[in-house]
Amino acid sequence: MPDALAPLLSRAATWFDRAAAAGWIDAANRARLDAVEHATPADLFHEPGSRPLVVAFFGGTGVGKSSLLNRVAGQALARTGVERPTSREVTVYLHEAVRLAELPTHLPVERTQVVRHSAARWRDVAWLDAPDVDSVEQDNRALALAWLAHVDLVCYVVSPERYRDDAGWRVLRRRQHRHGWLFVMNRSDEGDPTQADDFARILREAGFERPALVSTCCVEPAPDSARDEFNRLVETVDALRSARGVEALERVGLRARLADLHAALRAAMLPLGGDADWQRLDIAAARAAGQAVETILAGTEYALRGVAARFATGDSGPLARLSKTIGGLRTAAPADAPTGHPAVVDAALVGELWDDWSQAKVAACADAIEIETRKLGLAAAPVRRAIEQHAGRVGDEVRSAVHDGLRAALARPGTALTRGLRRVTGFLMAFLPALALLWVAYAAVRGFYAAAHGGAAFLGGAFAVHSVLLVVIAWAVPWLTDRLLRPSLEAAALRGLRGGLRVGLDGARDALLAGVAGARAEAAELRRECERLAADVSAAREAPPALDVAPFVAPASTAAAH
Template sequence: MVLTVNCSSPEFLLADTPPMSDLPAAQRHALEAWASQAIDAGWLASNATDALSTTTTASPGLLFDSSDRPLVAGLFGGTGVGKSTLMNRIAGEAIARASVERPTSRDITVYVHRSQSVDRLPNAFPMERMRTALHNNDRYRHVLFIDMPDFDSVESANRDLVDLWLPHLDVVMYVVSPDRYRDDQGWRLLLQHAQEHAWLFVMNHWDRGDPVQLEDFRQQLAAAGLSEPMIFRSDSSRVASPEADATEDDFEALRTTLEQLADQSIVNSLNELGILARLKSLKSASDPWLESLGNDESIKELQTRWQSHWQQSTRNLADTLATKAQQLAEHYAEQEGSWLSRWRKQPESKTSLPNGPLVDAALLARLDNVLADFLNQQSQNSALPLSALKQSVAEPYARARRDFAMTVDDAVNRSLALPGSAWQRRLHSGLGVLCLLLPLSAMGWIAWRVVNGFAAGGTDPTAYLGSNFAVNGSLLLALAWAIPAFVQRKLKPSRAKAAYRGVGLGLNEALLQTSTAINAGLNRLAEQSQRLRQQYEELWLSLSPTETADIPEAVRRMLASEISSPAQRSLDVRANTHSSTESAPLS
């Protein structure tokens, strides 16, 4: 199995293909970058990345600079099961301290061939509690043994050491005894880390055991996901007296299995399976983040609820502004009075009332309440994060709110600039022309009669015009102006009605702009949700297998299958390994 990285992903995905052992750390960094983006947008809580703290990115390969490394096998078990005694039996010498007075291992004992070197021990490792035993036994040239402290010790430092070393093991040699194989703490650790390692089980002190206990232990392991566990019986009495007639055990089979596991192809397989298990753990921890992103249906339902809420709530706003529209109309009706009343009044803003602006702070506060009520409802009825919803609508709503008064004022001004209907304005303009043309025509006719009478008066004294003509001419001139002027005034488009109409149009336009702005914010919410979900999926799709091969059956027996629980959701990447045809098959 080879895991590759697709580098054509967003910026928080893995920029370069990291080494195999560095994949979990690189993926965790990518997840944290993605989560940071989601947190900034309000989709995740600020402590969302704490879920990753329960996962580990450490692996055995991180201890070595070279990929051609030894198998790392750790002896794991509770107090008194004989781990140190078993370690000494494997080594053929007393390299681990086996206490009689208090059978509790407090230190790490590393048993490694002189040709091997651990290049990169983590800084967190307490070196003062680590003992190294070098050997020249070629049988274990490619195996690094670690005898770990008792996990069930009352000393918390012992458990901390176990937690530090567990992620760096290829194989966990789970050591039990006939009277300790049902230990609760051991089972909790086994179930917690079952998917991260290969497992070998040793029933130590078999000289005190019973086949019924062995079968019971096998059934427990099957329930934990190991259907065919590899269990080896070990008679610890043979350590002190190798030639003694003791109970038959499987110690030689255990040593042979360890030697075969040290084959480089098997080590690579176990390394890659461990890396995959760590990626699964990361995915299990991060998958719940997607629940807060909602889905297309939830966001469409949110948009529908917004439209319904907006239509119901803005009716009250319309009623409030209708009252002000009436006041503005009355204000303009007063201005359309006599010229004397207009002269006495001080000039005012077109869209201002004597008692303040048309759109005041109280009206805008009511508009704020409409949105706030909607957001409060969604905090109770919607699974979408309220913080993400607020952020998505905040900016477009702020712009619409800022322009609300200007939109209403502009509509009023446009309506006042073009009062009445088009035919009213044309008729009014035509009457204005008649107010000029008719008096001019009358004046022209009167002037023609005067000049003509004066010219004829030299020969005919009766041709001179008298006072009757002066009176009639004056009346004609007055009527020529007064009649069209009176009709024009009566047919003049009402600015009061124009103001009232402008307020209605302006309110509708401003409310439409506000609703559109909120819808734009909700659309942005939907796009952001889809983008984050797609980026998350691409982040995991960038890790894909490029080669396939069957896992060797013996290795499969050492791996725990998926346990049916919410915490064990699998990564959709198959684990495939290479097996060497030249190496002897494992028993």
């Protein structure tokens, strides 16, 4: 495997593992990475740095692939014949000095014939003769395709008879940007020279600007040199077999693999979304959570009043009762509301306020956020997980907040104003009667003195009655005022319950939105890492080839699916 590819594939695999474990990418993304071709021509050799150029004859059955290899070798290596298909194995024609690596498992050894030679001429080239790619024999076709990944230069052989409707070419077109291509119109003795031009036109249409095409004839004697350009085939391979040629064609394969890797990374980034997607999700999530809070608040009001009504056991002052009657705090306690002042403000008292209905509203909110996540094309699983971590705790959190709110409100019923005024009335209830008593005492002493020394009449019953009245009035006025100001426990309880519920729901909403924000941060981190990796892949693709191999390559086919 070329040096640049292995580390990038390994980094990508690590990233995909992480993203998949967190639920951000799915099996289809993973499959796309796995589909990036790992196999390369260098895998075949023990010393990839000084490996030969791998040239292989591919094509339909009977076009003369084996005959061409035999011509290269100058001897009958591969079986040729009238039986179709003839070749059922791959023949590798290789110099004896070149050491093969252990063959990858997808290349069956029992269907590979390695023929060693000592011809210095082909020291730098490994020739392959593959079975037909359009075979009725599935095995043949699979074997030929398995070897393709290990080929630098594909010598694609056609015959004048079938070059137009060539099933093999349709199979191979999807690989046209992955190799160097040299096209051979063999059996030219059976066709017309214009057919080669027609074939060249078809190749240009397929994306090969200047297709390298030779005509050959493998029967002796060849009709004329124009019909047998075998020497041109050999010269072309000669021109590419240098170290620079090998490197340049290896780069063609590498670029194709890196393009696939880049596409796999880009596809894997889609479920992570961009800033705009997450902003839209934030807005939608805030709206869904806000609606859920308002719905739960409104739907729990009746139950809140029921709980608050349990504190309405004759404790309400006349003012509170009056104001209730007038409207503002009108309580419509359920007919079967438990009566009797609760002795203990415990969790059970507020527990009934959070029921299955409330929890269903939280679940509906989570569903709404998940649907929006999917609509935006983001991975739903991690967002859902982040939400559910909080959603499960909402009931307990709200109950606890309501409990706290109720206790705090009951501990300090009424408003700050009424509490202040009641402190004044409390003081006046003692102070005014005491003042009245002092005045009565003073008047009694003065009257007694006047009667004893001045002859005035002694104080009579009228004085006594008025004195008692004065003292009573001095006490009764602040007492009555205090009674009027005494707050309603029921109203205090209702206020505490409402406040606690609001605090609990707001807290739950914030926690839920924080969960979404957490998922967003996780996605952003993964995305940054993936973008760095994609940039490195792009940079590796940019390096220019050491040799111009433009005539031998074409851009990726648009006619065939990858």
